[in-house]
Amino acid sequence: MSIQKPSLPKGTRDFGPLQMARRNFILDTIKDTFKLFGFQQLETPSMENLSTLTGKYGDEGDQLLFKILNSGNYLKDVEATDLEKGTAHVLPKVSEKGLRYDLTVPFARYVVMNRNEITFPFKRFQIQPVWRADRPQKGRYREFYQCDADVVGTDSLLCEVEILLMIKRVFAQLGISDYSVKVNNRKILTGLSEVIGEQGREGELCVAIDKLDKIGWEKVQEELAQRNFSADAVKKLEPIIGVNGSNEEKLAFLKSFLSTSEVGLQGVQELEEVTRLLTIYGESQEHLDVDVVLARGLSYYTGAIFEVKVNNVSIGSVSGGGRYDNLTGVFGLDGVSGVGFSFGVDRIYDVMDELGLFPQENLDQTKVLICHFDQAGFEYGLKVLQLLREAGIRSELFPDVTKFKKQLTYADKKNVPYVLVLGDDELVNQTATIKHMASGKQETVALGALIEQILE
RNA sequence: GUGGUUGUAGCUCAGCUGGUUAGAGCGCUGGUUUGUGGCACCAGAGGUCGCCGGUUCGAACCCGGUCUCCCACCCCA
Numbered sequence: 001m002s003i004q005k006p007s008l009p010k011g012t013r014d015f016g017p018l019q020m021a022r023r024n025f026i027l028d029t030i031k032d033t034f035k036l037f038g039f040q041q042l043e044t045p046s047m048e049n050l051s052t053l054t055g056k057y058g059d060e061g062d063q064l065l066f067k068i069l070n071s072g073n074y075l076k077d078v079e080a081t082d083l084e085k086g087t088a089h090v091l092p093k094v095s096e097k098g099l100r101y102d103l104t105v106p107f108a109r110y111v112v113m114n115r116n117e118i119t120f121p122f123k124r125f126q127i128q129p130v131w132r133a134d135r136p137q138k139g140r141y142r143e144f145y146q147c148d149a150d151v152v153g154t155d156s157l158l159c160e161v162e163i164l165l166m167i168k169r170v171f172a173q174l175g176i177s178d179y180s181v182k183v184n185n186r187k188i189l190t191g192l193s194e195v196i197g198e199q200g201r202e203g204e205l206c207v208a209i210d211k212l213d214k215i216g217w218e219k220v221q222e223e224l225a226q227r228n229f230s231a232d233a234v235k236k237l238e239p240i241i242g243v244n245g246s247n248e249e250k251l252a253f254l255k256s257f258l259s260t261s262e263v264g265l266q267g268v269q270e271l272e273e274v275t276r277l278l279t280i281y282g283e284s285q286e287h288l289d290v291d292v293v294l295a296r297g298l299s300y301y302t303g304a305i306f307e308v309k310v311n312n313v314s315i316g317s318v319s320g321g322g323r324y325d326n327l328t329g330v331f332g333l334d335g336v337s338g339v340g341f342s343f344g345v346d347r348i349y350d351v352m353d354e355l356g357l358f359p360q361e362n363l364d365q366t367k368v369l370i371c372h373f374d375q376a377g378f379e380y381g382l383k384v385l386q387l388l389r390e391a392g393i394r395s396e397l398f399p400d401v402t403k404f405k406k407q408l409t410y411a412d413k414k415n416v417p418y419v420l421v422l423g424d425d426e427l428v429n430q431t432a433t434i435k436h437m438a439s440g441k442q443e444t445v446a447l448g449a450l451i452e453q454i455l456e
Numbered sequence: 457g458u459g460g461u462u463g464u465a466g467c468u469c470a471g472c473u474g475g476u477u478a479g480a481g482c483g484c485u486g487g488u489u490u491g492u493g494g495c496a497c498c499a500g501a502g503g504u505c506g507c508c509g510g511u512u513c514g515a516a517c518c519c520g521g522u523c524u525c526c527c528a529c530c531c532c533a
Contacts, residue, residue: 060530060531060532061531061532064531102533130533132531132532134531135457137526138526138527139533140532140533141533144533145533296532315533316532317532318533342533343533344533346533347533373490403490404491404493405489405493407493409493409494410493412493413493421491423491424491425491433491435493437494440492440493440494442492
């Protein structure tokens with residue numbers, strides 16, 4: 001049998017101890033924040049029935065779903081004629097489950113299935129991996145974590161405000177300072193399409209306009225023309241493209257620009273209300289950037305939309321979300337509106353790495369390593385180990401009776417700050433020698449004083 | 457799904473127009489130092505040059521295929 005080189009599936013990663021410490025730092029910050037704002041945790045299975053997942057993300061999305069082959073003889077229902085009809089016809093016969101593509105759809109499914117137990121408004125957060133069969137590239141993986149927080153069952157704009165507050169808190173705690181939270185409202189985009197005389201085509205308008213900062217106004221014009229937007233409409237859109245100034249100025253401009261669109265004005269008003277509530281709460285508008293051309297692809301958004309971009313890094317958006325009117329409609333429960341957003345931990349990690357924001361020292365390292373010279377010292381060490389752990393000190397005993405040098409090298413490599421040296425003298429006198437690795441200084445203390453000495 | 461790119465030691469990479477036994481740095485193991493790490497010096501282990509086929513007296517190098525990695529597009533976190 002030949003030995004095969006192990007490898008990982010495309011777009012997946014291992015997380016080593018250092019990466020895990022860092023990821024947990026991010027994850028814990030996010031989790032703490034969600035809890036502080038009254039969100040409760042939910043987990044759903046990695047796999048869902050394919051019928052739950054398909055048709056929720058558009059044709060492209062269905063392509064990107066990982067499907068799970070049925071167990072056993074998965075070909076038993078497939079006829080030769082099915083194969084001729086193509087993959088779309090065979091798929092439901094060989095696969096009835098798929099891996100979760102995002103956390104929103106499973107959440108919607110959960111809400112519908114538990115509608116009688118849930119009291120609304122329902123605030124939940126969910127931190128789990130999702131899978132997409134997309135081609136990986138920078139900042140893009142086939143398995144990655146999402147950290148979603150959603151509130152369903154209320155139209156209050158307080159939810160939007162709280163999303164902004166949570167984003168600000170998380171980024172402040174992570175030490176990311178140069179970022180902007182772009183905000184817009186789908187109603188404004190609807191209004192725009194009305195005002196330029198292309199009513200009802202905001203979806204297409206969004207797709208094109210969303211690329212503005214990437215490909216520039218010239219190319220966006222081309223794309224709009226390609227999508228059969230009239231030259232007149234494109235021309236009418238022009239003033240919007242160059243709009244800048246403070247958020248108030250932008251909103252004032254929008255008010256006049258959208259004066260003939262009732263929906264558009266409503267969108268503006270909602271944004272104004274959000275900023276007003278934010279001010280009452282006592283929070284500044286720092287990092288907040290009303291962005292008229294922010295569109296976001298997801299079609300189910302109907303109100304506010306958010307996107308967070310960290311400046312001066314090569315990574316795309318690290319967080320985003322918005323309000324939707326009818327989350328659960330496809331599962332037969334109408335009238336559940338909500339608003340939600342998601343942190344992309346993997347991208348936040350990449351951003352922090354690129355900016356060098358991770359704390360230098362490993363946060364959950366062993367504090368004390370017990371070293372010894374022989375079996376007697378090892379056994380004495382075992383007793384001392386118990387004392388240390390009883391006191392809640394992260395500690396370990398070197399497991400082999402071996403050269404002292406090897407033990408110290410181990411401590412050094414693992415960045416353990418203290419080493420206990422246990423030899424004959426220490427054993428006879430019931431003492432321990434504490435060596436401080438950084439300075440090299442050491443001191444012998446009685447066992448009774450050991451804990452106190454290390455904790456100080 | 458489309459286009460491009462990469463593959464040589466555990467890691468980062470050299471390797472000339474095809475020419476004997478494929479190299480370096482870092483890391484690893486051992487030693488200088490049998491109760492003391494980092495630094496230094498010395499020694500050592502470690503490679504089917506992604507895989508398969510072809511051209512050639514001869515291939516890490518040229519050609520074809522395949523896999524893989526990464527990057528861009530589409531879309532997205």
